Amino acid sequence: MDFTLRIWRQKDSVSRGELVEYKIHDVSEDSSFLEMLDILSENLVEDGKVPMAFDYDCREGICGMCSLTINGIPHGPENGTTACQLHMRHFNDGQTITIEPWRAKPFPVVKDLIVDRSPLDKIIQSGGFITSRAGSATDANTHLINKGTADYAMDAAACIGCGACVAACPNASAMLFTSAKVAHMNSLPQGKPEKHRRALAMVSTMDDEGFGGCTNIGECEAACPKNISLDVIAHLNRDYSIAQVKSFFKPYV
Amino acid sequence: MKLNAKIPEGPLTQKWTSHKFNMKLVNPSNRRKYNVIVVGSGLAGGAAAASLAEQGYNVSCFCYQDSPRRAHSIAAQGGINASKNYQNDGDSVYRLFYDTVKGGDYRAREANVYRLAELSSDIIDQCVANGVPFAREYGGLLANRSFGGAQVSRTFYARGQTGQQLLLGTYSALSRQIGLGKVTMYNRHEMLDLVKVDNHAKGIIVRNMVTGKVTSHAADCVVIATGGYGNVFFLSTNAQGCNVTAAFRAHKQGAGFANPCYTQIHPTCIPVHGDKQSKLTLMSESLRNDGRIWVPKFAEDAAKVRDGMLDPNALSDDKRDYFLERKYPSFGNLAPRDISSRAAKEACDEGRGVASTGLGVFLDFRDAIQRDGKKAIEERYGNLFDMYQCITGDNPYVTPMMIFPAVHYTMGGLWVDYNLESTIPGMFVGGEANFSDHGANRLGASALMQGLSDGYFILPYTVGNYLGEQGVQAAGKITNEHPAFAEAENRVRARIDKLLSINGNESPRSFHKRLGNIIWEYCGMARSEEGLTTAIAKIKELRKDFWSNLRVVGESGNINPELERAGRVADFIEFGELMCRDALMREESCGGHFRIEHQTEEGEALRDDENFTFTGVWEHLGDNVEPRLHKEELIYENVKLATRSYK
Numbered sequence: 001m002d003f004t005l006r007i008w009r010q011k012d013s014v015s016r017g018e019l020v021e022y023k024i025h026d027v028s029e030d031s032s033f034l035e036m037l038d039i040l041s042e043n044l045v046e047d048g049k050v051p052m053a054f055d056y057d058c059r060e061g062i063c064g065m066c067s068l069t070i071n072g073i074p075h076g077p078e079n080g081t082t083a084c085q086l087h088m089r090h091f092n093d094g095q096t097i098t099i100e101p102w103r104a105k106p107f108p109v110v111k112d113l114i115v116d117r118s119p120l121d122k123i124i125q126s127g128g129f130i131t132s133r134a135g136s137a138t139d140a141n142t143h144l145i146n147k148g149t150a151d152y153a154m155d156a157a158a159c160i161g162c163g164a165c166v167a168a169c170p171n172a173s174a175m176l177f178t179s180a181k182v183a184h185m186n187s188l189p190q191g192k193p194e195k196h197r198r199a200l201a202m203v204s205t206m207d208d209e210g211f212g213g214c215t216n217i218g219e220c221e222a223a224c225p226k227n228i229s230l231d232v233i234a235h236l237n238r239d240y241s242i243a244q245v246k247s248f249f250k251p252y253v
Numbered sequence: 254m255k256l257n258a259k260i261p262e263g264p265l266t267q268k269w270t271s272h273k274f275n276m277k278l279v280n281p282s283n284r285r286k287y288n289v290i291v292v293g294s295g296l297a298g299g300a301a302a303a304s305l306a307e308q309g310y311n312v313s314c315f316c317y318q319d320s321p322r323r324a325h326s327i328a329a330q331g332g333i334n335a336s337k338n339y340q341n342d343g344d345s346v347y348r349l350f351y352d353t354v355k356g357g358d359y360r361a362r363e364a365n366v367y368r369l370a371e372l373s374s375d376i377i378d379q380c381v382a383n384g385v386p387f388a389r390e391y392g393g394l395l396a397n398r399s400f401g402g403a404q405v406s407r408t409f410y411a412r413g414q415t416g417q418q419l420l421l422g423t424y425s426a427l428s429r430q431i432g433l434g435k436v437t438m439y440n441r442h443e444m445l446d447l448v449k450v451d452n453h454a455k456g457i458i459v460r461n462m463v464t465g466k467v468t469s470h471a472a473d474c475v476v477i478a479t480g481g482y483g484n485v486f487f488l489s490t491n492a493q494g495c496n497v498t499a500a501f502r503a504h505k506q507g508a509g510f511a512n513p514c515y516t517q518i519h520p521t522c523i524p525v526h527g528d529k530q531s532k533l534t535l536m537s538e539s540l541r542n543d544g545r546i547w548v549p550k551f552a553e554d555a556a557k558v559r560d561g562m563l564d565p566n567a568l569s570d571d572k573r574d575y576f577l578e579r580k581y582p583s584f585g586n587l588a589p590r591d592i593s594s595r596a597a598k599e600a601c602d603e604g605r606g607v608a609s610t611g612l613g614v615f616l617d618f619r620d621a622i623q624r625d626g627k628k629a630i631e632e633r634y635g636n637l638f639d640m641y642q643c644i645t646g647d648n649p650y651v652t653p654m655m656i657f658p659a660v661h662y663t664m665g666g667l668w669v670d671y672n673l674e675s676t677i678p679g680m681f682v683g684g685e686a687n688f689s690d691h692g693a694n695r696l697g698a699s700a701l702m703q704g705l706s707d708g709y710f711i712l713p714y715t716v717g718n719y720l721g722e723q724g725v726q727a728a729g730k731i732t733n734e735h736p737a738f739a740e741a742e743n744r745v746r747a748r749i750d751k752l753l754s755i756n757g758n759e760s761p762r763s764f765h766k767r768l769g770n771i772i773w774e775y776c777g778m779a780r781s782e783e784g785l786t787t788a789i790a791k792i793k794e795l796r797k798d799f800w801s802n803l804r805v806v807g808e809s810g811n812i813n814p815e816l817e818r819a820g821r822v823a824d825f826i827e828f829g830e831l832m833c834r835d836a837l838m839r840e841e842s843c844g845g846h847f848r849i850e851h852q853t854e855e856g857e858a859l860r861d862d863e864n865f866t867f868t869g870v871w872e873h874l875g876d877n878v879e880p881r882l883h884k885e886e887l888i889y890e891n892v893k894l895a896t897r898s899y900k
Contacts, residue, residue, distance in 0.1 A: 034531065134304040153386040
């Protein structure tokens with residue numbers, strides 16, 4: 001297959017970027033999107049040119065490192081698929097494909113297609129954990145957790161932290177990301193003691209890091225490669241409201 | 254280099270308990286005076302960094318990804334073993350220990366493996382407390398499944414994403430410590446050298462992968478948890494960034510490298526499709542619980558299937574060869590990885606392979622779907638089936654899956670004693686990076702167990718012991734002002750400059766591919782003296798070629814993936830030679846190491862216990878000097894060495 005690629009090139013975080021056009025030929029339809037970019041990189045190196053920088057690691061859709069906006073859609077057109085798992089058979093021969101980095105103010109471009117997603121780590125650092133020192137745990141079967149709850153927690157915990165939800169949101173809100181962690185931990189008995197603190201702290205950090213507010217548009221759910229449901233946002237909103245009321249009366253929640 | 258495994262005295266069951274009592278403690282108020290460096294943020298590194306910080310030490314943690322949550326432990330699918338015996342099916346610490354020693358083909362250290370089995374239960378408790386959403390039964394209890402190489406159900410799992418959930422558990426514990434200021438996290442930093450002061454490990458040199466700046470970091474000790482070296486094969490199931498650089502540079506500074514030839518070829522990966530492929534994808538081994546592995550009985554049928562002239566579903570049972578069930582009736586499709594992989598290779602060598610390349614076998618769920626219904630299968634393996642369909646375009650509910658072995662895990666690694674301390678005092682090694690507890694072959698669901706036991710429950714004690722021995726007067730005394738750091742920094746800079754200045758014609762990726770082809774061909778599933786000798790010669794040639802014809806575009810003061818890759822490939826080339834040398838030295842077949850000269854009449858691996866019951870540890874003597882072999886004799890006081898039989 002042959003493609004025309006328009007790729008965002010930007011030397012560093014302060015330089016101005018632009019879309020640069022490249023042609024690529026004889027791509028196998030079984031190649032993944034990133035393998036196609038590998039081929040282009042090798043071609044550029046052969047011509048002595050500097051290939052575009054882009055993030056990737058596991059290439060099996062689980063590490064969350066890859067972060068390409070393909071034809072305007074984070075991770076591209078296939079539902080529930082990361083860019084690394086997207087295969088060229090889903091494109092038409094001769095098609096023009098535009099490749100950009102995540103576009104969101106809290107994620108500044110570092111170089112070409114690479115952005116800085118450390119604000120997501122900061123949200124987790126402020127409350128996305130269950131305090132439990134190594135060595136202090138009780139027997140694993142102490143808390144019975146019904147299957148429905150365990151499945152619900154697992155659905156939310158499937159988030160890979162790629163940031164596609166932020167890139168897709170017109171407000172650059174990190175609500176789906178934050179809510180997924182809150183829904184995972186707040187629904188489990190082990191996570192209950194810190195439930196209110198967690199919701200308040202994570203939302204507050206999200207705001208501090210410059211993410212926008214949620215206006216229930218739903219682009220995040222559509223872009224999520226792990227199909228995390230909007231329901232988790234409802235979960236966070238509920239826990240957050242209760243936590244706010246409680247903290248008003250009992251500041252130590 | 255002297256090897257002292259420091260195995261505690263006393264009966265097997267009491268070794269760890271008494272050792273813990275005998276170890277030095279550091280007063281809680283003194284711990285904040287010590288600095289510890291942890292390289293790697295996967296299960297072993299992340300858990301060690303979090304636990305050491307919880308105890309009160311100041312920890313600096315480094316990873317090459319943009320967040321510690323992306324370490325490759327995340328990709329483990331199937332599960333984690335623990336001898337909880339929740340299923341009441343006869344499991345015990347001793348049985349898990351025994352299975353692991355046997356599964357490793359009697360090439361692991363007894364005391365370490367027993368400790369691993371002993372700690373396995375604590376790991377599950379810890380993970381549940383951290384909020385890992387393991388699968389549950391309707392009554393709310395934890396669910397288990399059986400896994401390759403075991404006859405009890407001792408594997409805990411979180412759908413097909415157990416590694417992800419466990420890693421996110423350690424990541425959240427680590428994040429909490431980062432938030433509290435006890436861990437300083439360095440993302441997008443790559444370790445390029447180890448710094449020794451008075452022969453003790455006292456720091457590392459790293460390159461900031463965004464700015465290109467090379468800096469020195471000093472500490473009272475260093476923990477290396479940088480994973481395995483599977484990418485020496487170019488194509489493997491490892492993440493693209495996985496590399497041997499940190500471990501190999503430490504090796505060059507004097508750390509012994511143990512059993513580099515022990516590599517694991519995983520039987521259930523998606524077959525290769527073409528020469529532009531960048532990685533192989535693993536399908537969880539748990540699929541073998543319900544899928545049946547077969548190839549057509551006759552080569553002519555296989556040829557028709559390959560050409561798409563024959564629908565595999567149309568072949569009746571008498572024209573199929575369920576070769577694992579036939580050869581190993583008691584373990585069947587659950588035979589250990591090394592054995593299953595070799596059996597698949599043999600079937601393909603006989604011309605009965607499927608997939609377009611002829612390098613594939615079927616993993617068929619027809620019978621399981623008939624027996625349990627499609628819904629039950631979907632519940633168990635839904636995400637794996639989706640992943641398979643996404644990659645291959647085939648629907649595994651209808652067309653049987655195709656699989657082929659691929660490099661997956663490396664049992665070899667830096668040599669460590671019972672304390673997980675390398676031959677360099679003050680340098681500890683955890684997880685896949687050490688030569689570990691798996692002997693010559695790792696059983697399914699044991700890697701996660703080992704990473705977490707090293708990180709949560711062993712290193713926090715043994716690192717403390719080392720620091721206690723050094724004394725509080727020494728705490729924090731060595732800074733990066735020490736001349737050893739400037740010297741190491743210069744070494745690292747000179748190497749980067751050299752890589753950039755060759756200006757040849759071939760890209761780092763191309764060299765990597767060439768290396769991978771040599772290693773897969775001669776040091777893969779079947780090895781021979783002739784092949785390995787050829788490989789060593791070819792790698793030497795490749796190395797010469799690399800340093801004269803490499804082309805690295807771009808500059809060093811910026812993000813430069815070409816430069817990163819060049820540095821890693823340079824180390825892989827040297828390491829690949831060591832690996833072949835080790836395979837050549839080990840004139841026996843054991844676990845993942847199969848020498849064609851050493852097999853039984855039935856084609857099974859033939860160990861030589863009389864001459865090879867030892868760990869081979871290599872000492873680096875110089876860049877163009879042959880390394881020296883040291884041996885750690887393995888003494889079996891509890892397990893009787895026997896021929897591994899899964900029939």
